[in-house]
Amino acid sequence: MRVLGLSSGTSYDGIDAALVEFEPDGAVLRARLLRTGTFPYSDRTRDAIRAALPPNQVDLGAVCRLDTWIGQEFAEAAASYQAAEPELVCSHGQTLFHWVEGGAALGTLQLGQPAWIAERTGLPVVADVRVRDIAAGGQGAPLAAILDTLLLADRPAAGALNIGGIANLTVPSRRLAYDTGPGNALIDAAMLRLTGRAYDEDGELARSGRILPGLLGDLLQDPYYARQPPKSTGKELFHAGYLPTTDAGPADLLATLTELTAVTIATEVAEHGLASLVVSGGGVRNAYLMERLTELVGPTVVTTSDALGVPADSKEALLFALIGWLTAHGLAATLPACTGARTASVLGSVTGPLPPRTATTPVRLVVEP
Incomplete structure (x- = not known):
């Protein structure tokens, strides 16, 4: 069919x-x-x-x-x-x-x-x-769990991550799937507000900035991250109005927001002890985000879904x-x-x-x- x-x-x-x-x-x-x-x-x-x-x-x-x-x-x-x-x-x-x-x-x-x-x-x-x-009685998201579970049926220690506006993780071995938090949503919102461009191509502006530990720590206090799955979120929470009021320059703000996405994902990957992570979505095209994610989740092996025949x-x-x-x-x-x-x-x-x-x-x- x-x-x-x-x-x-x-x-x-x-x-x-x-x-x-x-x-x-x-x-x-x-x-x-x-x-x-x-x-x-x-x-x-x-x-x-x-x-x-x-x-x-x-x-x-x-x-x-x-x-x-x-x-x-x-x-x-x-x-x-x-x-x-x-x-x-x-x-x-x-x-x-x-x-x-x-x-x-x-x-x-x-x-x-x-x-x-x-x-x-x-x-x-x-x-x-x-x-x-x-x-x-469900969250209605992430629906990707059915595809991820079938694709990874022979990889019990693997997880699947999709980075769109929101990032979601599937852990088939634990029958878990949930939104980890922002994927590209805050990065894109900041780019549009600060530069007029829709996204940070290859993460180059973020790469040129400094991660601000104090601002990152404040952002990580959002109650969403402490909730236990199943859970879901969206741009109803992580929208342009969520962006912090700060004197940080555009590059530093972008670097910190990119780190927020990478850290919140990496925390969940570590929680489940995944040996490998199969990544998909537009976030794969952000080279700097993928570098930060790969470093933070190590020794978990990061690949893209292309390796499974799925662009x-x-x-x-x-x-x-x-x-x-x-x-x-x-x-x-x-x-x-x-x-x-x-x-x-x-x-x-x-x-x-x-x-x-x-x-x-x-x-x-x-x-x-």
């Missing part, structure tokens, strides 16, 4: 796509990446997303326009894959708000109306994939293709021990009829060339 996974993460720079052909082979699910790609948001949509994210306030008109514009851009991305004959689309959409109070996830909002995708392509669309887990920039899109495949077969895509839910759930709502399929729950995923 060919499934097109579409995703846009907390960095909201565009839509990642992965067309994946899945073939069950006993207890192993074999996946072949047929095509991947990235579709940048239009300036109009990106600016509207930025204006709608916390701590900004928006009205329902803005929400309606965003739901439409994001849905239309996802639809155009999906349409570009039609010649490859996908049978199903799974769209994550764009998270605008993840509602957490007192450590409990109470709701979540992803925009990008799936009807635009279904109408444009004529394909069934699985969407709104997080809320069912929250309704079952680091496409892992989230592959995840949603997998969730789409599982949903199409009536199979749960959550691990309750990871999200904190009462039970495992089949995820998403479906626009359009699903093709009839039968399959059993896989115990391992192999991504083939």
